[in-house]
Amino acid sequence: AQSVTQLDSQVPVFEEAPVELRCNYSSSVSVYLFWYVQYPNQGLQLLLKYLSGSTLVESINGFEAEFNKSQTSFHLRKPSVHISDTAEYFCAVAGGFKTIFGAGTRLFVKA
């Protein structure tokens, strides 16, 4: 069975500051890891994913996440956030037909 823990329910940060959203997972088998973003009143959309290969994966809007097998983590980072990054971020782990989502982290970017 898989599980996902997002360690912070809310992360307030000032514009142009760096941010890290933390995610730890547990699984007895190989897994695939995802970060999804949900903007207000919208559905989730994929931000980035790790399937295999390079442990550092990047999104088109400046986010990156690093798969760390020994620490069973997949933390999301951005060196400089914008107001428009304010959203709910979900870490997810997939194996078989099921994807398990974390409880979400609300990133709130302040001017």
Added chain:
Amino acid sequence: DTAVSQTPKYLVTQMGNDKSIKCEQNLGHDTMYWYKQDSKKFLKIMFSYNNKELIINETVPNRFSPKSPDKAHLNLHINSLELGDSAVYFCASSQRGLAGANEQFFGPGTRLTVL
């Protein structure tokens, strides 16, 4: 063109009523899902269909019944609605892939309010 669409977007109804939410995807995907998102944003899988066949059926009251007339549609019917059913329901789809490696595409959600 909308990839995954849901109707209605908002649904307000009285306790005890029966209601349906419809979902359609035009991505050619084989697998579709229903999720429930509560007021704390927690997202929980309810059902999943692959090529019209039920493959995931989580611990959901049997008042909830999914139906997939074809692989592009997955509807959710809810009988005898209760206050606790109030939530946002998301439909999603994905291409069938190796052990869940494919991303899921989500619809815009249906906000259900039971009074």
